[in-house]
Amino acid sequence: MKNRLKILRAERDWTQAQLAEALEVSRQTVNAIETGKFDPSLPLAFKVARVFELSIEEIFQD
Amino acid sequence: MNTPTNETGKWTSRLKQNTLRLGYWTAAWVVSMALAAFGPTFIWQSDTLPNLLAILVNLGFGIGWIIANKHNLRGLDEMQQKIQLEATALSLSVGVVAGLSYELLEDAHLIGFQPEISHLVLLMSLSYAFGLFTGNRRYR
Structure with a gap:
């Protein structure tokens, strides 16, 4: 599953650590999602969408 | 810079606390295990009551360790x-x-x-x- 996490994070000038803290996950997990090594669960995807104030579809693509 | 959260460090510090708690329970369990294993030979010479107490203490710390481990896993x-x-x-x-x-x-x-x-x-x-x-x- 592809995602725009890295781009969106860079646009907001957030570090992986800051995003990880907002999502209540480790920095390693944010990195794994960004690189496509780990697909988040639906609840975590919703949380990501809430943090970026976007819909899930605007962040994650099949 | 607009940060994504106003609760910076909360999750991380909770995780650290859980890990530390697990570490303390692990240490207590290992020490009590050593006491129960070597106590009869080096300290109380195979008396039944100290043996039983040492094993019960070890079991108690073991149960504490299991609970701490479960708590730690849930926090990940x-x-x-x-x-x-x-x-x-x-x-x-x-x-x-x-x-x-x-x-x-x-x-x-x-x-x-x-x-x-x-x-x-x-x-x-x-x-x-x-x-x-x-x-x-x-x-x-």
Whole structure:
């Protein structure tokens, strides 16, 4: 599953650590999602969408 | 810079607290285990009451360790939980398969020594560590 996490994070000038803290996950997990090594669960995807104030579809693509 | 949260560090500090608590329970359990194992030889010379007390204390710390471990696992994020699950599954599978084969070897008199539970614990610990290592590497 592809995602725009890295781009969106860079646009907001957030570090992986800051995003990880907002999502209540480790920095390693944010990195794994960004690189496509780990697909988040639906609840975590919703949380990501809430943090970026976007819909899930605007962040994650099949 | 507009940060994504106003609760910076809260999750991380909770995780650290859980890990520390697990560390304390682990240390207490290991020390009480050593006391129960070596106490009869070096301290109280096989008296029944101290033996029973040492074993009960060890059991109590063991239960505390199990609860702390469960609490720690629940505090991890979903990817860390997945890594832990896979490592635990590997350790359990290896433990059951190798443990039973080990017992069969002894029953068939193909090994010349008595199988010890410590061998199985060591094997399970090593396979768990290997599972954690490969899991963390995969998602790095």
